[in-house]
Amino acid sequence: AQSVSQHNHHVILSEAASLELGCNYSYGGTVNLFWYVQYPGQHLQLLLKYFSGDPLVKGIKGFEAEFIKSKFSFNLRKPSVQWSDTAEYFCAVMTTDSWGKLQFGAGTQVVVTP
């Protein structure tokens, strides 16, 4: 069965620290990859997506993610976090045989302290 794994459930870091959230998926075919963010009390918002081309994808708010096909990974990074980055982050995968359905990881709660 296909699965999406996010390595950390909870991350606490200080402002200006660098952030990296891991995401691995199990699917051997072509995938589209997404990172969504959910700020407290708000709906899920798309941070960035990868469909094809350059495996290093830049998203909003200074986030980027790198697709490494050989490692089945799509890790999210930000060089210097801010307090406003406190949120829950979800990795999601859409496979070519899933008719556009997204499979989500369990999410990572990120808390940035001032």
Place this chain on the structure above:
Amino acid sequence: GAVVSQHPSRVICKSGTSVKIECRSLDFQATTMFWYRQFPKQSLMLMATSNEGSKATYEQGVEKDKFLINHASLTLSTLTVTSAHPEDSSFYICSARKTVNQPQHFGDGTRLSIL
């Protein structure tokens, strides 16, 4: 752009009643809408996929007679939880997309509490 409105945001009702949740794409036509359920500290679990004008496709383990989905237009899908019981209490989230390879845009979710 790409705003999805979900209503109501919070519902509290007695066991045995039916509850309808609406999902609207406000500024685009959504050929497909999705309904998710999220349990505390868990990920979103897809319940069903709804294409405009056709019957919804339910995920394994989701009772179609319990969770009625209607997608009557390109901007509106509804989820009706029939004869709701306390175990149906959860956070229900809809999303909508224009076409297959477009990202899904999410509503704010509905917190359903059955007493």
